[in-house]
Amino acid sequence: xxxxxxxxxxxxxxxxxxxxxxxxxxxxxxxxxxxxxxxxxxxxxxxxxxxxxxxxxxxxxxxxxxxxxxxxxxxxxxxxxxxxxxxxxxxxxxxxxxxxxxxxxxxxxxxxxxxxxxxxxxxxxxxxxxxxxxxxxxxxxxxxxxxxxxxxxxxxxxxxxxxxxxxxxxxxxxxxxxxxxxxxxxxxxxxxxxxxxxxxxxxxxxxxxxxxxxxxxxxxxxxxxxxxxxxxxxxxxxxxxxxxxxxxxxxxxxxxxxxxxxxxxxxxxxxxxxxxxxxxxxxxxxxxxxxxxxxxxxxxxxxxxxxxxxxxxxxxxxxxxxxxxxxxxxxxxxxxxxxxxxxxxxxxxxxxxxxxxxxxxxxxxxxxxxxxxxxxxxxxxxxxxxxxxxxxxxxxxxxxxxxxxxxxxxxxxxxxxxxxxxxxxxxxxxxxxxxxxxxxxxxxxxxxxxxxxxxxxxxxxxxxxxxxxxxxxxxxxxxxxxxxxxxxxxxxxxxxxxxxxxxxxxxxxxxxxxxxxxxxxxxxxxxxxxxx
Amino acid sequence: xxxxxxxxxxxxxxxxxxxxxxxxxxxxxxxxxxxxxxxxxxxxxxxxxxxxxxxxxxxxxxxxxxxxxxxxxxxxxxxxxxxxxxxxxxxxxxxxxxxxxxxxxxxxxxxxxxxxxxxxxxxxxxxxxxxxxxxxxxxxxxxxxxxxxxxxxxxxxxxxxxxxxxxxxxxxxxxxxxxxxxxxxxxxxxxxxxxxxxxxxxxxxxxxxxxxxxxxxxxxxxxxxxxxxxxxxxxxxxxxxxxxxxxxxxxxxxxxxxxxxxxxxxxxxxxxxxxxxxxxxxxxxxxxxxxxxxxxxxxxxxxxxxxxxxxxxxxxxx
Numbered sequence: 001x002x003x004x005x006x007x008x009x010x011x012x013x014x015x016x017x018x019x020x021x022x023x024x025x026x027x028x029x030x031x032x033x034x035x036x037x038x039x040x041x042x043x044x045x046x047x048x049x050x051x052x053x054x055x056x057x058x059x060x061x062x063x064x065x066x067x068x069x070x071x072x073x074x075x076x077x078x079x080x081x082x083x084x085x086x087x088x089x090x091x092x093x094x095x096x097x098x099x100x101x102x103x104x105x106x107x108x109x110x111x112x113x114x115x116x117x118x119x120x121x122x123x124x125x126x127x128x129x130x131x132x133x134x135x136x137x138x139x140x141x142x143x144x145x146x147x148x149x150x151x152x153x154x155x156x157x158x159x160x161x162x163x164x165x166x167x168x169x170x171x172x173x174x175x176x177x178x179x180x181x182x183x184x185x186x187x188x189x190x191x192x193x194x195x196x197x198x199x200x201x202x203x204x205x206x207x208x209x210x211x212x213x214x215x216x217x218x219x220x221x222x223x224x225x226x227x228x229x230x231x232x233x234x235x236x237x238x239x240x241x242x243x244x245x246x247x248x249x250x251x252x253x254x255x256x257x258x259x260x261x262x263x264x265x266x267x268x269x270x271x272x273x274x275x276x277x278x279x280x281x282x283x284x285x286x287x288x289x290x291x292x293x294x295x296x297x298x299x300x301x302x303x304x305x306x307x308x309x310x311x312x313x314x315x316x317x318x319x320x321x322x323x324x325x326x327x328x329x330x331x332x333x334x335x336x337x338x339x340x341x342x343x344x345x346x347x348x349x350x351x352x353x354x355x356x357x358x359x360x361x362x363x364x365x366x367x368x369x370x371x372x373x374x375x376x377x378x379x380x381x382x383x384x385x386x387x388x389x390x391x392x393x394x395x396x397x398x399x400x401x402x403x404x405x406x407x408x409x410x411x412x413x414x415x416x417x418x419x420x421x422x423x424x425x426x427x428x429x430x431x432x433x434x435x436x437x438x439x440x441x442x443x444x445x446x447x448x449x450x451x452x453x454x455x456x457x458x459x460x461x462x463x464x465x466x467x468x469x470x471x472x473x474x475x476x477x478x479x480x481x482x483x484x485x486x487x488x489x490x491x492x493x494x495x496x497x498x499x500x501x502x503x504x505x506x507x508x509x510x511x512x513x514x515x516x517x518x519x520x521x522x523x524x525x526x527x528x529x530x531x532x
Numbered sequence: 533x534x535x536x537x538x539x540x541x542x543x544x545x546x547x548x549x550x551x552x553x554x555x556x557x558x559x560x561x562x563x564x565x566x567x568x569x570x571x572x573x574x575x576x577x578x579x580x581x582x583x584x585x586x587x588x589x590x591x592x593x594x595x596x597x598x599x600x601x602x603x604x605x606x607x608x609x610x611x612x613x614x615x616x617x618x619x620x621x622x623x624x625x626x627x628x629x630x631x632x633x634x635x636x637x638x639x640x641x642x643x644x645x646x647x648x649x650x651x652x653x654x655x656x657x658x659x660x661x662x663x664x665x666x667x668x669x670x671x672x673x674x675x676x677x678x679x680x681x682x683x684x685x686x687x688x689x690x691x692x693x694x695x696x697x698x699x700x701x702x703x704x705x706x707x708x709x710x711x712x713x714x715x716x717x718x719x720x721x722x723x724x725x726x727x728x729x730x731x732x733x734x735x736x737x738x739x740x741x742x743x744x745x746x747x748x749x750x751x752x753x754x755x756x757x758x759x760x761x762x763x764x765x766x767x768x769x770x771x772x773x774x775x776x777x778x779x780x781x782x783x784x785x786x787x788x789x790x791x792x793x794x795x796x797x798x799x800x801x802x803x804x805x806x807x808x809x810x811x812x813x814x815x816x817x818x819x820x821x822x823x824x825x826x827x828x829x830x831x832x833x834x835x836x837x838x839x840x841x842x843x844x845x846x847x848x849x850x
Contacts, residue, residue: 050803052570053615060574135582137574191615207614207621208803209698209795233697235793236803239680240696244793247687247695294577415564415808422568422575434573452576 037513037529040228045523046235046250050208053191056177057129057136062434065174066254066523067232071113071213072196074176075104075123076168082278082343082437082519084172088118088197090154092168099163099474104156104171111218112180113201120150125181127158138175140452142167163472165479169438199225199526208234226514226529245270245507252515252523253507258331258388264507273506275517276333276342279435280442282498283380283396285311289424289457294450297457302427303376310376310405311494313367314428317403318396319359320499327391332500337487338433338442340501342519345439348480353487364403377406383417383431392430421455429455432502437520439483440471447486447495458495540832544825551821552604556597559813562805569808570613587810600814609815613807618815621800626819628698629789629796633781635716637774640723645763645770647724648731652739653758663728670725679718679791686714696793715792719785723777730773734766741765768835775831779824 051064056072059065077087086092088110093102110118127148130138144164149157160167170176183195194202199222200213211232215225233250235241238257245253246267256264256272265272287305288297299305304314320334336355339346368376378400382393393409400407407428412420421429433453436442445453448467449460463486470482490496506523508515514528567583568575584590588599603610609618651663687695693714699707738744739762747757786798801820804813 050614052613055615058615060571060579062573135579135586137571137576137579140574140576140578189611189615205614205616206624206795207612207616208625208800233793234795235696237790237793240683240791240793243680243683243688244696247683247691249687249695249697293575413564415569418568418575419563419565422565452574 036532037226037527038532039226039529041226041530042229042231043227043252043512043525043528043530044231044233044250045252045525046233046241046244046254048238048241048255049236050234051211051232054194054202054205054211055189055191056174056179056194056196057126057133057138058191059174060137062521063254065520067211067213068174068177068196069522069524070200070230070526071194071198071202071216072177072179073198074172074174075106075178076172076176078172078437078518078520080516080518084168084437088123088176088178089171093158095474099472100160102158102160102167104158106154106156107220108154110197110220112182112195112197113216113218114180114182114195115218116180116182116195118178118197119153120156121153122181123156123178124148124150125184126178127156127175129179129184130175141170141173141175163474165471165474166438166440169436169441172437200227200230203229210234224527226527227525230525242507245509248509251509251512252525254523255521256505256507258329258505261329261331261505264505269510271508271510273508273515273517274503275506275519275521276340276501276503277435277521278340278343278437278442278501278519279433279521280335280338280340280498280501281332281430281432282338282496282500283314284421284429284431284446284456284496285314285494286424286426286428287456287458287493287495289455292424293422293455294452297449297459300424300457302378303371303373304378304427307371307373308493309367309371310373311497313364313371313403314378314400314405315494315497316356316360316364316367317399317405318497318499319399320357322359322399323392323395324500326395327388328500331505332503334500336491336498338446338490338496338498339439339483339487340435340519342501343437343439345480345483348476349439349483349487353484354491359399361403368404375406376404377408379408379410379427381417381420381426381429382409382411383414383429385411385413389430396430424455424457426455434521439479440467443467443483443486443490444471447490456495458493460489460493463489536836537833540829544829547825548822551825552601552818553597555814555817555821556600557593559810559817560593562808564808566808566810589810604815604818609818610811612804612812613809618812621812622797622815622819625795625800626797628794629782629785629798631701632712632715632719632785632788632794632796633778635712636719636723636781636785637778639716639720640727640777641770641774643720644724644727645731647728649735649758649763651728651732652735655736660732663732667725667728670721670728673721675718675722675787676791678721679714679788682714682718683791698794698796711792711794715788715794718791719781719788723774723781726777727770727773731766731770734769735762738762738765771834772831775827775834778827782820782823 047063049063051067052061053059056068073087075089076084079085088107090105090107093104095102106120106123112118130136130142131145144160144162145158146161147159151157177196180195183190199216199219201216203212203214205211212229214229219225235244241253242256242260244250261272264270285304286300288299290298290300304311324330324332324334334357337350339349380393380396382389390411397407397409420426433442444467445451447454447458447463449464466482466486470479473479504521506517511530512528513531516524567580570583571579588596607619612618647663651660654660683695686693693710698711701708744757744762747761785796786802789796789799801816804816
């Protein structure tokens, strides 16, 4: 049969179109876009703890920040690489030459979730509240601010008493969350009905059960918001949280416990996301906290406090890789420093600094001998009574025993342990820190003489000079140099021994897309939604 | 009857007052500074001082007590660490635990009394041994384990029931029962075991009594003898046990509420202790103490209704 050229060409054209269409569909499947997420629906998130007051000025808990992310935008936010980016501000602050004046430009045409206009005056009201409200937890975070001006609707001017580099990072956290002046002036308790600028607005809360947010009709970027509502359920038991995710009761699980991670990784309906956090876990060694936190320091006279050799031996005996493998199933990130690899500060601050993740038993034994202390003993207080923490204590005990340091382990309820740490009634304390974006937040409070978290009682005028200098310096290069020097002193004197950075694991239902977790460990769902 | 009730109510009020003092002192005996717990990661001295001031912890104990109890008598139990009214939180969450406890009692009573009657009537037979063995297992199995196993089986694998949470009856009656079915079964299991043993023992006593022999001699059917005569007398003991167990049920609900993530009163108490939220803890424990007193009062009243001799003499006769 004769086939015309025209017929062949037509068939070829159709075949080419079909192939192109198939390729496009395949590409679309691998590259999800906002168009793949449908509008509507309620996302239920199982939180590991309960947030405290939903008032950014008074809030203290880590988990509260997860809820705030959805309903209270800040002057600045973080991108996925933990760089500070503008959010309600339009650019990073302009800093005067004397570093005492910060000029911040803010957005126009934005409303709070009660319809009140957002402007520079509202920023001024909030910052002044943060500085002056009785019980404000933010006051110490932005204490260098002496006054705030709002010369026009889109300009905020901060006047500082002294230069303070971490200020922008503080404004990228709760101190930078701007509250509706109308809600503040209403006379009620703000935490019972919080109003900010955000993609979602507060609807209701049942203590110990849930917090409900609904999509805000006032949000300036509401086209990017898909969900109709978010319910944060308080589910403190980790096993219940995991089973609820598997059963479909919740779509996002906050911080899966390490023993459940393998189970969820095999679950075909769940994606396990992980984030190396900016926090750390380690051991605080009591050197000079004899009279209590922030009281005049005096060497406590314990074996560890008396001898720098013994503290170095204590560190050298620890095999961080083995601790991670045996205690945490290999799920965390061993390290020797307080700044996490996920932080943009990590590489420039720690490159080339000594960090042996494996034990050096021979060195440890030599150092024990060099300390001159016969039969050294240490009481290790654990900040918790759960099985995982107990395992950590036992592994440390075993490692130290191998080099001749006798360790007795005392599991202690967390709040009681913090009290004892503040009172200085401990030798070594296994505790961590959730982490802050700016390195100052991970270092100053713990090792500077006036540091409010300096349970070690460590005091070094040289270290204080370096850390204060880092606070005043504005360039990244100079701050990096100073923090390197600080970490060398900390590593030599060992008021803290850093063991690892927690890696948090989160479970997300495969029916949901757009859930993001950054290194700060906070769950971001503002652009999330159910897949089509 | 009126005099009997007045005497009982007066004694209850005294007990509640003394409980408030014990609650107040007992909470402050908990180890750990509440300011540190409430401060979370922030131990700035100014923040610690503000926390202590807002909770009145910087005042002498008697001043703290008088301030608290005078507000409590006016119905104001204060604000908790979340800045939410404690009274409202308790009113919201207590009925959930009461509903759970009621369902657990229903489950436990139906299963326990039925099994106890069967075991007593068929004493020495295989069904008696089976009921006794089941009771032993029911008493021995930890609620925590049983709850998780049921969640894995019925929620995760079969998707028949929700794994966790609570929906109010008013909002969704069927959803409410679906959410509470597994927790009620878990909580009721232990109760049914206790009631089974108590019912069996009480029924055996009743079935060997003279009045039962007389009832049989009069030609009454076995069903009437067991159901109308023997069981009715046995229920006096069972009622007392249920009253005593109700307190244990409400306490035991803490674990069940934790596993099934039910926003009940038990979980609220546990969270308040862990967080050292003094205001919340005081309110919660005071309400619980008052609850116990009221329940015992109701049991006394029920007792007197079941046994008219108690109304007259004012004393229980066994």
